[in-house]
Amino acid sequence: MPSPTGPHDATTAPTDDRPALTVLSGFWPAATFATARALLAADPSLLLIRHDLTGIRAGLVRRVVRTGSGIVEDEQVALVHGCVSCTLREDVLPTLARLARTGRDLLLLLPDVVEPEAVAAACAHCAVDGTPLTDLLRVDSYLTVVDAEHLLDGLTSTDDLRALGIQAADDDHRGLADVVARQIEYADTVVLWGRHPDGPYDTDRLAVLLHRMAPWAAHFRLDDDLVDAHALTRQLRHTHRHRPETPSVLNRGLQGHALGLHEPHPDHGVVSAVFRARRPFHPTRLHDVLEDVNAEIIRSRGHLWLASQPDTVIGWEFAGGGLALAGLGPWLTALPDDRWTHVDNQRRLAAALDWDPYYGDRHQHLVLIGLDTDPVDLHRTLAGCLLTDAELADGEDAWRTWPDPFAGCFPLAAPPRADSDAAPSRTG
Structure with missing residues (x-):
């Protein structure tokens, strides 16, 4: 055996x-x-x-x-x-x-x-x-x-x-x-x-x-x-x-655990691509490519941040043709200092090790797994949804006013309970 x-x-x-x-x-x-x-x-x-x-x-x-x-x-x-x-x-x-x-x-x-x-x-x-x-x-x-x-x-x-x-x-x-x-x-x-x-x-x-x-x-x-x-x-x-x-799969990346493997070269046709970035996603551009990103994907998961909702960690799960997006609570950089003591120690440590003076702990971390998938095309598509230099320069006050197809979907609240029978709503 x-x-x-x-x-x-x-x-x-x-x-x-x-x-x-x-x-x-x-x-x-x-x-x-x-x-x-x-x-x-x-x-x-x-x-x-x-x-x-x-x-x-x-x-x-x-x-x-x-x-x-x-x-x-x-x-x-x-x-x-x-x-x-x-x-x-x-x-x-x-x-x-x-x-x-x-x-x-x-x-x-x-x-x-x-x-x-x-x-x-x-x-x-x-x-x-x-x-x-x-x-x-x-x-x-x-x-x-x-x-x-x-x-x-x-x-x-x-x-x-x-x-x-x-x-x-x-x-x-x-x-x-x-x-x-x-x-x-x-x-x-x-x-x-x-x-x-x-x-x-x-x-x-x-x-x-x-x-x-x-x-x-x-x-x-x-x-x-x-x-x-x-x-x-x-x-x-x-x-x-x-x-x-x-932690649960959606919280692995937030707590410094491996979320998946970056294996862009096919093994028996299987490709696993990790996408990481510091810049936020533009809400409209991301929304417009969701179907294309997952077209040849068997499983994708991770978390992201939208420029229009910069305080919220958004969980991402795709399987069986449906994408589920759900709020996972606030980014640590959005929390007042007195609330940090209520955050899991492992997450605080992971954030401290990867802290950015401008973005704080906010970042993109997605893993996409498929058969005969083009990892370069995946990366190019997702990277094209990130803010440009000019958009970054506008600042958070301007980002919050942009048209947002995800508006109202991710109220800041506690993450979904692990023992819940129901799952987040699926889209696509």
């Missing part, structure tokens, strides 16, 4: 007596169930927890706990409100706390429409009967499994969950591609399951694409015809890969 690539492989770890929790996500149940079965086969003491959300909009969830030898629990749970956040608070976390007290390691298999970041936020901030969950167990790894046969179709799908009838809540407007991308990007371990039907080259291309999307993760490939359960367990469990301090 191939060796993993990624920065989070731990050869040694401190002694920790808490049971280990592995969180397993993925949009294609056949691949995730097969991985779970292999892990159960290798460890008879491992407990698998799974929640069926079929009846969630009616306020009902089915919880199943099992080992490799059979079902231990099978119960229907009534919720106060039918949503994923309520399921996490009212049943998932209490179940994890209860089973952690048995001293056995746990494998939490997420429903296909649930994003692992929501679980991470709940584990980090919610207590069970007054006890933080992390006092009872150690989150070892967030593992995402993707099916080689369906991955590319999933990432390029223009369907949303509501149209497919699989939304997690009444206000869930996420796209299928958004869910798949976020499951991959939050993971510290990514498994490519099976083979692409068109042959080895296309399977290799998917492996490159996954690495460009989540370069911070450890990556594995599994042949669905032959799985060594014990070898798989050694690669996926007790790895200590999870870093709870790691």
